[in-house]
Amino acid sequence: MPEVKVANLSKRFGDNAVLRDITFTIADGEFFTLLGPSGCGKSTTLACIAGLERPTGGTVAVGDTTFAGAGTFVPPEGRNLGMVFQSYALWPHMTVAQNLAMPLKIRKVDRREQDTLITEALAKVGLAEYRDRYPHQLSGGQQQRVALARALVYSPSVLLLDEPLSNLDAKLRDQARAWLKRLQTELGITTVYVTHDQDEALALSDRIAVMSKGDMVQIGTPQEIYETPATAEVAAFVGRCNFLTGTKTGPEEVRLDCTGQSITVPSSSVEGAGDVGGRVTVAVRPERLEIVSTGRAGVNVLTAQVLTSSYVGSRHEYDLRLGDHVIQVESNRPGLTGEVTLVVEPEACRLYPSTDALPEDVAALTTVSH
Template sequence: MAGLTIDRVTKRFGEQRAVDALSLDVEPGEFVALLGPSGCGKTTMLRMLAGFESLSEGEIHLGGRLLAGLDQHVPPEQRNMAMVFQSYALWPHMSVADNVGYPLKLRRRSGEAYQRQVAKALAMVALEPYAQRSPQELSGGQRQRVALARCLVTDPDVVLLDEPLANLDRHLRAAMEQSFRDFHRRTRATLVYVTHDQSEAMALADRIAVMREGRLEQWATPQTLYRRPRSTWVASFIGQGSQLKVAAGRPGQRLEEATLMRGLAAIATERTQTVLVRPEHVTVLPDSSSFHALRARVEGVTFRGERYELHLCLESGEALMAYHHEALTEGQKVGLTLHEGWCLEPDA
């Protein structure tokens, strides 16, 4: 397997920069996600990887091979990459096996070798019993697995996935996430997965490139993005949490409970550092006596099944989210302990 290198890739449409000097190094066999809001450039980047779009600047390498640059553009069919689209793009008049084998027929493969490769690809997505069915007889999740098998049948170096679960309902998306994990574990293919759904990216990817307006905001593991987001924008985009002002710390520093609580108790003019506090790091005590250094009022309560989500207002006027095991009353005064926080860079 070969590593994928994206080196300061830029794509301009007129005066607009859809992708702006993006650089990533993807390890062989790694599952990476391009994550960001609509219009951030992630699908444009995927299309440049596939060869459907040319580069304005920069280079793309697969292993030691230059795929794209100012004077080089290897066509899609010569990149040994495969792409799974949001719409499945299956031929309705062909059987499942024929859909999977279609790329092989384009390469003039036939006979026993053809049948063996199709069977192997179907086995990778657990669809061997459905080989002779038509796509119309399958569920949405099964059709997506057919599209995956069609990608795998040619043994690509890289599989590109463009929001492949967007057309599925919530229950089926959850089931397909497990299918993707199993698929990656079995094949160890290099996967580049585009999505605007952070829960998908966090559940599936080894590393995530968070994009905003064509630029890379942060490139890290899901755990790092959640626990140590770089900026206020990434912190607001990834997960739930509250951003408060404290008189302590510096960007990239974790604040322990004692330091965090002292920093929150300082006068407003001294509280200049923004800190992210995740709701699971807040203890709520339904007692607002002066014993508690930090107090708040319950503004709203949302039932989430396994817990209640509390929306609180601190005495400073700042909003804070917390989890609790039981419902509290709107307007109720509570005491708080914040156990840790992460100091953020200001938004660029």
């Protein structure tokens, strides 16, 4: 399977710039995810790769073939790319086999070869015995597999998936996610996946590209995106995160606004976070905060007040008041109330310049009135 190259891609609808200078390369056989909130440009990027949208600028190439750019534009049917839409887009009046036959007929595949290819594609997705059923006779998960089989039936060079699991309920989505990853690994097909679901992206991807407002913010492995987010916005979007504002009082020290205390931060998180005396934001994941016995002393020990607690099966989740901030903590300790002591290991902290703006809904939830 060939690699996918997108360089300096831009797309405008009138005066609205939907994509700005998007550049990335997807390796042969890689599972690459475009992740971001609604309206960030991820589906438009996928549509430009598929040929459903004509880019305003930049290039799209698969292997040695340029599909868009430099005066070239290859229509969707000339790209040999398989695509699964969010709605599945199955023909309701056609059987499963007839739905799979449509792209083969367009490509003028011999009828006997069509039957062989359909049988093989349905076997790959575990639906060989459903070939004569109609879409309304299938569950949502089965319809999703039919749509995937239709995208695979003509052996595409690249598989494009636009939020294909979003219509499934939570339990079925988890099962489909695991199944899809196994199938993609077995086939070794280069895959471009679009989603706004962070857990989905982390579980499925070899690499993730986080997008925001038409820009590419960070590209990295799931571990890099989660553990070392490039901006506060990425930290806020991928997983849960606490954000505390303060002043940088030393090379590895920040005085927090909410408590007036100073905490130590690792030097590895300080790069690009501004000079001593500057305003910064400290980001800490809920699972990296430790609730310990009251009275413990040491580096980065804070006192907080329990506001709410929730039991979610594998852990307890607490909302704590820390000065005038609300922070979230995950713990295996049940039934905590009143005043508690927190330990924040320096390595758990990520530092960002105060100009690294947070989404409004995240910023609004971090402060409480006295």
